Amino acid sequence: MDVRSAEQALDIRIPSDVQYIEGIVQQVVRRCELHAFPRRHLALNVPVALTEALSNAILRGNLDDAARSVHVHAEVDSSRLVLEVRDEGQGFDLEACTVDPTTPDHMMLEDGRGLxxxxxxxxxxxxxxDGGNVVRLILLRGVA
Amino acid sequence: MSFTASKQGDITIIEIEGQLIVGNRQALKQMVLDDLEKGTRKVLVDFARTGYIDSSGLGVLVSLAKKIREMGGELRLANLSDDLQTLFELTKLDTLFQISETRERALESF
Structure with a gap:
């Protein structure tokens, strides 16, 4: 794992392996904590959303191919968290993914809740x- | 992150320590399926020591609930933190599962 980090920014490149997800989540949460993000963001919003983005990149973007890598860039300041997760896949049309997993037709399905x-x-x-398929997530800190 | 299984009468109690996410959901699924093979039909998952759950973890719980119901059994949940409760409400899975505030109440509900 190649890691380059400044006080706020984080750049990590990992092989396509879901076992790396938890460690990256911990590093990003720690940075958000330093900027006094609300407890709910630290315990729910950031870990779950980042895990979804990383697992999508590893399993769907890179097709679980360990020879491919995923690049994570995170910038945190007192107003917001910006996350970029880049894989080596073909990408997908985000706007076309409009399935609502809370409808009766989809509730009993195992998949389809990530996005x-x-x-x-x-x-x-x-x-x-941008030289790969990138998903960018932004979370505003709000009033702490 | 780890799973611990114990028995109380005919109910299997599974404690999830840490996260239930894409990296370990299959282990939970296999643990419960193996228990079903041995004849268990009542399963309680206790989240008292669980951090967060991703969509894969939620999906495994849905899949297991379906499987256990097909076999005439029941999967119930207990001890969700406020954050986990919010996650279940966002996905409306709080309407699919019987969720108890404590392990004791969940055990009584079977």
């Missing part, structure tokens, strides 16, 4: 291509 949770737990979610 929904990212959207509900973050203030902004977008996808773009």
């Amino acid at each position: 929904f949770l990212m959207r509900r737990l973050m203030d902004h979610v977008e996808r773009f291509s």
Whole structure:
């Protein structure tokens, strides 16, 4: 794992392996804690949304291919957290993913809640291509 | 993160310590499926020592609930923190599961 970190920014490149997820989440949460993000953000919004973005990148973007890597960039300040998760996949149309997993037709399905949770737990979610497929998540700290 | 299984009468109690996420959800699923093979039909998952759950973890709980119901049994949940309760409410899974505030109440509910 290649790690370069400043006081606020974090740059990590990991192999496509879900076992790395928890360690990255801990590092990002720690930075948010230093900037007095609300407890709910530290315990729920950031860990769950970042885990979803990372598992999507590893399992769907990179097709669980350990030879491919995922790059995580995080910037935190007193107003917001900006996360970028880049994989080596083909990308997908975020706007086309509108399935609501809370409807009776989808409630009993095992999959399909990841993107929904990212959207509900973050203030902004977008996808773009930049030398790879990137998902950007933004969470506003709000009044602490 | 780890899972601990214990028995109280005919109920299997599973404690999840740490996270229930994409990296360990399969281990939980296999643990419960193995128990079902041995004849267990009542399963209680205790989240008192659980950190957070991602969509994979929620999905495994849904899948197990479905499987256990098909076999004539019941999966129940206890000790959700406020954050986990919010997660279940966001996904409306609080309407799918019987959730108790304490382990004792959950055991009495079977």
